[in-house]
Amino acid sequence: MASWKKKLQGLVAATLTPMTENGDINFSVIGQYVDYLVKEQGVKNVFVNGTTGEGLSLSISERRQVAEEWVTQGRNKLDQVVIHVGALSLKESQELAQHAAEIGADGIAVIAPFFFKPWNKDILINFLREVAAAAPTLPFYYYHIPALTGVKIRAEELLDGIQDKIPTFQGLKFSDTDLLDFGQCVDQNHQRQFALLFGVDEQLLSGLVMGATGAVGSTYNYLGKNTNQMLEAFEQKDFSSALNYQFCIQQFINFVVKLGFGVSQTKAIMTLVSGIPMGPPRLPLQKATREFTDSAEAKLKSLGFLFH
Numbered sequence: 001m002a003s004w005k006k007k008l009q010g011l012v013a014a015t016l017t018p019m020t021e022n023g024d025i026n027f028s029v030i031g032q033y034v035d036y037l038v039k040e041q042g043v044k045n046v047f048v049n050g051t052t053g054e055g056l057s058l059s060i061s062e063r064r065q066v067a068e069e070w071v072t073q074g075r076n077k078l079d080q081v082v083i084h085v086g087a088l089s090l091k092e093s094q095e096l097a098q099h100a101a102e103i104g105a106d107g108i109a110v111i112a113p114f115f116f117k118p119w120n121k122d123i124l125i126n127f128l129r130e131v132a133a134a135a136p137t138l139p140f141y142y143y144h145i146p147a148l149t150g151v152k153i154r155a156e157e158l159l160d161g162i163q164d165k166i167p168t169f170q171g172l173k174f175s176d177t178d179l180l181d182f183g184q185c186v187d188q189n190h191q192r193q194f195a196l197l198f199g200v201d202e203q204l205l206s207g208l209v210m211g212a213t214g215a216v217g218s219t220y221n222y223l224g225k226n227t228n229q230m231l232e233a234f235e236q237k238d239f240s241s242a243l244n245y246q247f248c249i250q251q252f253i254n255f256v257v258k259l260g261f262g263v264s265q266t267k268a269i270m271t272l273v274s275g276i277p278m279g280p281p282r283l284p285l286q287k288a289t290r291e292f293t294d295s296a297e298a299k300l301k302s303l304g305f306l307f308h
């Protein structure tokens with residue numbers, strides 16, 4: 001088994017990809033974005049080009065450039081920059097994996113291909129192995145997000161014996177609400193060799209109780225500080241405070257989910273809270289409405305998440 005310098009832990013922000021009003025990527029604000037995460041949110045790990053980053057809506061060339069900019073701007077500031085390199089084409093995924101290694105990223109992650117789908121664990125592992133092999137020096141994470149990929153192969157099944165097939169396998173990003181499946185992943189991870197990162201922000205406390213070693217999510221872009229308070233309370237076994245923090249975060253997420261919440265709305269909220277322009281999303285996503293942003297702003301203020 002390869003042994004890596006540092007284990008991915010704590011909060012990992014699933015980064016947005018800033019865009020200009022005419023739909024180009026706005027690379028110029030990524031440096032500011034890094035500083036904001038580190039200084040204002042206390043978040044020092046990022047997950048780039050994932051769902052929140054509209055990774056699958058970007059061209060391969062754009063994905064390479066975005067990855068490069070995060071690695072460059074994050075140098076000596078961020079702890080880890082993990083690049084999502086999943087694609088429908090194995091070749092493209094391998095190209096992105098190789099590129100991530102060349103630019104000095106700290107890890108790569110891959111979702112299951114979702115058009116022609118792997119219909120069993122072995123086929124999925126074969127696909128993942130081919131991608132991982134293109135970057136043999138980088139920790140590899142499987143990004144489990146069945147609601148979006150439609151690939152329902154259970155994570156606990158996939159984990160069983162995976163390091164024999166993928167020697168660089170280092171963990172899982174679990175974006176699902178099935179705590180039975182997640183718990184069984186934790187239970188298998190006796191030696192705690194893998195990072196088991198929970199991906200449902202509104203349920204993170206349950207994930208922590210079940211044994212999550214960290215979390216990747218969209219809300220850590222602007223609620224990282226508050227979520228870190230929950231992690232600290234949990235660490236100190238102050239479960240009542242941890243629950244209060246989680247309830248407060250849930251109140252916000254529950255509110256925006258009822259209005260219609262996704263990447264577009266996350267861009268609007270992040271622009272509002274950080275002051276860094278995230279711009280519109282790319283089609284087929286639609287820009288958040290003014291009404292959404294005003295309502296989200298009022299809610300953030302009423303919960304004490306926004307002061308200006």
Ligand SMILES: CC(=O)N[C@@H]([C@@H](O)[C@H](O)[C@H](O)CO)[C@@H](O)CC(=O)C(=O)O
Nearest residue numbers: 014050051052175199200201216217218
């Ligand atoms: C479906 C989805 O976008 N899930 C988000 C969550 O952070 C989600 O926004 C949050 O839990 C609110 O529902 C993350 O799991 C996605 C993510 O980490 C990524 O962008 O790669």
